[in-house]
Amino acid sequence: MSRLRALVALAALVVAGGLVAIIPATAASAAACAASWQASAVYTGGAQVSHNGRNYQAKWWTQNEAPPGTTGVWQDLGACGGGTTPPPTGSCNHPNWVAGTWYATGSIVRYTNGLYYIAEHDNPGYDPVISTWYWEPYTCGGTPPTNPPTNPGGFVVSEAQFNQMFPSRNSFYTYSGLVAALNAYSAFTRTGSATVQRQEAAAFLANVHHETGGLVHVVEQNTANYPHYCDPGQPYGCPAGQAAYYGRGPIQLSWNFNYNAAGNALGLPLLTNPWLVQNDAAVAWKTAIWYWMTQNGPGSMTAHNAMVTGAGFGETIRSINGSIECNGGNSGQVQSRVTRYQQFVGILGVPAGANLYC
Structure with a gap:
């Protein structure tokens, strides 16, 4: 018997009262789970939380960044729950997923929930259940899909991610309405690299979140x-009535001249029927995308151009409400938008990029 085998055998024997008892070898139990991570909670350095079956410890102040995150703020303390993860069976011998490990396209891993995922795109260890762009569910023992499923309308944000971003949204703001609005501007979230497309989607939705209190x-x-x-100085006046052009929709479209311009661009009678924006989800989303794609607002470029040219998230704030918030006008409101953007790029599995503030 080899020395290693002898040591293993010895470890399994206990001599008690002259009798030899065989003790079954068992793996160490996982630690108990800490309190569940909450998006709205503020965590300071040393705080511990659990998320998706694992414990994490904050290295510094953080809020809205789900563990394991993308900024390095969360230290992975390992699996939790008081039990062990059963080993793969049969042909399911793929390795356990490890945060921070580089995975090439086609890599298959076993996640902490016991399910398997295949890397749809190269990634540096993003969480499979958060980033559906980089990972797809995989049936263990099967073959990798040749045509991985895509999100409806080719949108870079899945419905699950959208729901995660807006857990308390008004039922009016449907995901299907957003997807239906994408055909209004084909370049929206479809310009540049995969990273840039997701950054633009995160920037748009972060500003929308701020403008509507989370799509409420x-x-x-x-x-x-x-x-x-x-x-009333506009040649077309206010045919729907003086009080009809209040803020509506994801970016709170307001003023008769904006309703007129958006309606002309989208082929909709918004000047005479501005209520369409609050009654039709696809129309509401289209007006927000229209502003994002075509209007400089108080800024020097459209929000779309700010994201696809590398000018940065801060310039999207300037294009939407820069005259009030930027250059020290309201740093709290700017920070609110930036914090939400950082959360959303984390959900989509991409970096935030530079120039976050205005």
Whole structure:
């Protein structure tokens, strides 16, 4: 018997009262799970949480970044739950997923939930259940899909990711409405590399989140402002009534001249029927994408161009509300947008890029 085998055998024997008892060899149990991570909670250095069956410890202050995250703030402490992960059986001998490990396209891993995933794109160890762009579920023992499924309409954000971004959204803001609106501007979230496309989607949705309180508000809440959005000096006036052009939709379209311009661009009668924006989800999303793609606002470029040219997320803020928030106007509001953007790029598995502030 080899020395190693002898040591293993010896470890399994206990001599008690002259009798030899055989002790079954068992793996060490996983640690108990810490309190579940919460998106709205603030965590300081040393705080421990659990997420998707693993414990994590914060290295510094963080909020809204789901473990394992993309900034390095979370230290992986290992599996939790008081039990062990059963070994793969049969032909399912793929390795366990390890955060931070480089995985090439086609790599197959076993995640902490016991399911298998295949890398659809090269990635540096992104979480398979968060980044559906980089990972797809895989039936162990099967063959890798030759044509991995894509999201509806070719959108770079899956419905599951959309729901994760907006857990308390108003039912009016449907994912299907957003996908249906994509055909209005083919370059939206389809320009540049895969990373740039996801950064643009995250930037758009982060600003939308800020403007609507997480897609909760369909119309502007301050009704006292409603009569102020009619500019009678325009040649077409305000045919729907002076108080009809209040803020609506994901970017809160307001003023008669914006309804007129958006309606002309989209082929919709928004000047005479602005209520379409609050009654039709696809129309609401189209008006937001119209502004994003075509309007400089207080900035020097469209929000779309800011993201696809590398000008950065800060310039999207300037294009939407820069005259009030940028250059020290309201740093708290700017930080709110930036924090949300950092959360959303984390969900989509891409870096935030430079120039986050304005």
